[in-house]
Amino acid sequence: MGYGARITRERMSGTDIIVYGILLAALALVFLTYGKIVFDIVMKGIGFVDWGYLTEDPRMSGRAGGVFPIIVSTLWVLSIAVVVAVPISLAIAIFVTEYLSPFSTLSRIFRLSMLILASVPSIAFGLFGATFFAQYLGFGTSILTGGLTLAIMVIPICAFAFEEVFRLLPTGYRNGAFALGARKARFIFFILIPASATDIITVVLLGTGRALAETAALLFTSGYSDRMPESIFDPGRVLSIHIYDLSMGIPGGDRMASASAILLIGLFLIISSVGIFFSRKAKT
Amino acid sequence: MLVERTITEQMSEPATARPDPALQANGITVSLNGRKLLRDVSLSVQPNEIMAIIGPSGCGKTTFLTTLNRMIHHTLPAATVEGDIVLNGRRVFPSDENPADLRCRIAMIFQRPNPFPFSIRMNMEFALKAAGDRDKASYPDKIEKNLRAVNLWDALKDRLNDTATSLSGGEQQRLCIARALLSGPDVVLFDEPCSALDPISSTAVEELISELKTERSIVIVTHNLAQAARISDHCAFFFSEDGSGRLMELGPTDQIMNHPRQETTRAYVNGEVC
Incomplete structure (x- = not known):
């Protein structure tokens, strides 16, 4: 050749x-x-799955009719979980990466406990939520209790992932900011968080997916009721519980369970697409 | 104010006694976990002077540079620093002053260009805000003036909203220099600013450094002896002895390069030690 x-x-x-x-x-x-x-x-x-399925109330325990109240409950529970979990886990991760040395005892304890908490079975979080939020704080079986329980469950996962994201920030950005005379707060809010925006969104999506799929922790916190919730203090059934109930508890509910599963996957695809859209935008 | 000094004057005077230094470091010793990285370094930099710090790898050049603007608190948080540093007649270390304020007066440029992954304008505005400048109306003028100072304005004036990381390595480094000049520093520290650049960009940055000294003092760490010879007025030769970096010889660049008094300096500048 x-x-x-x-x-x-x-x-x-x-x-x-x-x-x-x-x-x-x-x-x-x-x-x-x-x-x-x-x-x-x-x-x-x-x-x-058709328009009626998306907009009607369930009939005959979900064998017929739609899932509108269930979609609404799901979005409520999910929103509460994300709105509570993301700022708290961001704060934990920033504290650990920016204010503790990676070799300090406190930071080791943090990492170990986040790891342990992340691997606790979700039903344990469900029991905690039912005792603490529902009984002790008096929120009862409600969307709020369910959302807070999910938040507690995803905080360790998100905090752990955020910490990793922040540790991977190029040292050049860090040194550059401090060498320009920036105080720590300015570095955190104007460099660390914006420069990690893409990865932060990815972690939020990871947590959202985890929360969306959760069933066990919600069984005794947000409840079974398939009626339309009027406020966050009402119980509400989320999609994953609906699927579980239809396939395990309702004879002949199988096909409707699959229809709900399609919705669950669809919902996650929509949330991911929005997330990816914003993370692309954050890059520019 | 560039003071002419003969070699004999240099030899007879201790480094710290030169007139009106812009920046003066006395007896700087840096220890990390009981090990001395740097032992008793004293030197002073005159206004409008370029001081080059040369020496083999691992002899504490960068460590010394980071003590001058106290960046060492971020780069080596566990290190302890002894000695004192005086800037324009005022002691800045040890001092109660917030190190962040000191860094606006002693700026630093790093080995790798480190623009933030945002637009060129945001990079510049971050520096202004970090330096405590609240006069937002004046930002555009200041950005223009400083981008002109690094000869980037004509190339970038229509691209200020482009992301800074899309620039070439040399442009990025000049942007970082412009960014660092926004706070009006008296001294600019350069840590091997050309080592990650191609030869043409490197020349541009080198010429820029020579221009910058008309208004401020410069301390530059470099491995490139030819560069040190071209741009610096004085050279400080660092060398590691028993694991601790020391200042072996200090003098006018010509003396260090051509007539060093110490044997190790001679060996280093002749390429026999590296």
């Missing part, structure tokens, strides 16, 4: 092919499994 020969990809041989094969097989396995799940849900439920 002389001049002008095309550069072709290096040919693989021996172990390379085996490694490539294993990696590809792992990818295919995961892809096919998720594909099958989504395919089944969609095939089963898509026939029920």
Whole structure:
């Protein structure tokens, strides 16, 4: 081959092919499994998802009718959880990264406890929420109790992830800001948070997804009632509980459960898209 | 005010006794976990002078530079600093003054250009706000004046809303210099400002540094001896002995480069030690 020969990809041989094969097989396995799940849900439920399903009240324990009150309850619970959890976890992460040395005892204790809390089964948070928010603070079984319980559950996850995000901020930004005479607060609000905006949004989405999918923690905090909540002190049924109830408790609720599952996936896709849109915007 | 001094005067006078220094460091010793990174360094920088700090890697040049504007609190939080630093006749270390205020008067430029990932305008405005400048109406003029000072205005005047990270390395570094000049510092510290740049950008930044000294003093750490010879008035040669950095020799650049008094200095400038 002389001049002008095309550069072709290096040919693989021996172990390379085996490694490539294993990696590809792992990818295919995961892809096919998720594909099958989504395919089944969609095939089963898509026939029920129409305008009426989105806008009507459920009838016959959800066997017929729509899920409007359930979507409303879900969005309420989720909003409370995110609005409470994000500022608190941001504050924790900023305190740990900016005011503690990474090797200090306090910061080690923080990381260990966040790790432990993040892996506590969600039903334990549900029990805590039912005793503390519902009984002790007197919020009862309500959307507020459910939202706060979810907030407590996602705070460790978000705080841990935020801490990682802030530690990865290029040292150049940090040094640059302080060398210009910036005080810590200015650095935090005008450099640290804006420069990490994309990653902050990603973490918020991670927490939102976790909260959206949560069932166990909400069973005895936000309740089962499928009526339209009038305020955050009313109980309200979220989508994941609706799915659980339809598939486990209601004979013949299977197909409607799939329809709700489609909504849940759809809802998360919408929230993610909005998040990604804003994180792109934050970059410019 | 550039004071002419002969080599013999330099030799007979201790470094700290030169007239009216802009910046004076006396007996700076930096320790980290019981180890002395820097031992008893004293030197002074005259107004409108470029002082180059040269020496092998790991001899405490950058550490010394960061003690001057107290950035060491951020870069090496566990380090302790002894000695004192005087800026324009006023002691700034040890002092009750907030180090952030000191950094507006002793600016610092880093090895890698570090513009914030926002627009060029926001980079400049951040510096003004950080320096406590509340006169927002004057921002555009100040931004223009300082971008002109680093010869970037003509290239950037229509692109102020572009993100600063889209600039070339050399432009980024000049933007960082403009950003640092906004607070009107008396001294600018440069930590190997050209080492991450291509030769053409490097020359542009080097020429810029030479222009900057007309209004302020400059301390530059460099590994590039030719650069030190081209732009500096005085050179400080640092060398590590028993793991601690020391100031081995201080003098006019010509003396350090061509007639060093110390054997280690001679070996270093001739490329025999690195």
